Amino acid sequence: MREMPEDLFRDVFTSFIRVHILHHAAEEPIYGAEMIEELKRHGYDVSPGTLYPLFHRLEQHRYLVSESRNANGKIRKYYRITEIGRAALQELRLKLAELVGEVLGEHHHHHNEQ
Numbered sequence: 001m002r003e004m005p006e007d008l009f010r011d012v013f014t015s016f017i018r019v020h021i022l023h024h025a026a027e028e029p030i031y032g033a034e035m036i037e038e039l040k041r042h043g044y045d046v047s048p049g050t051l052y053p054l055f056h057r058l059e060q061h062r063y064l065v066s067e068s069r070n071a072n073g074k075i076r077k078y079y080r081i082t083e084i085g086r087a088a089l090q091e092l093r094l095k096l097a098e099l100v101g102e103v104l105g106e107h108h109h110h111h112n113e114q
C-alpha cells in the first residue's frame with residue numbers, strides 16, 4: 001500500500017504544531033485546552049495525549065517554562081516562552097520565510113531571471 005502524505009509527513013505537522021506553541025507562548029502564557037482550540041481553528045485535530053507530551057518536551061529542552069495557577073478553583077498549568085525559546089522561534093521564522101518563499105513561489109523570479 002502506498003504511504004499517504006499524512007503518514008510520511010507526520011513529523012512535519014508535529015513540528016508545525018511546535019512552532020504554533022512557541023509562537024503563542026511568546027505572545028502570552030498559554031495552557032493546553034486553549035491551545036487545542038487554537039490548533040483546531042487552524043485545522044489541526046490534536047488530542048491532549050498528543051499535545052501534552054509536546055509541551056513537556058519543549059519544557060524539558062527549556063524552550064518553555066510552566067507555572068501552575070489557580071483559575072477559578074481549577075489548577076491550570078501555564079506555559080511561557082524562555083530566552084532559548086525566543087531564539088529558536090527567531091531562527092524558525094527565518095527558515096519558514098525562506099521555505100514559504102521557495103515553496104509558494106514568492107521568489108520565483110530569482111530562479112528564472114538568468
Ligand SMILES: [Zn+2]
Nearest residue numbers: 020024038042
Ligand atoms: Zn496559532
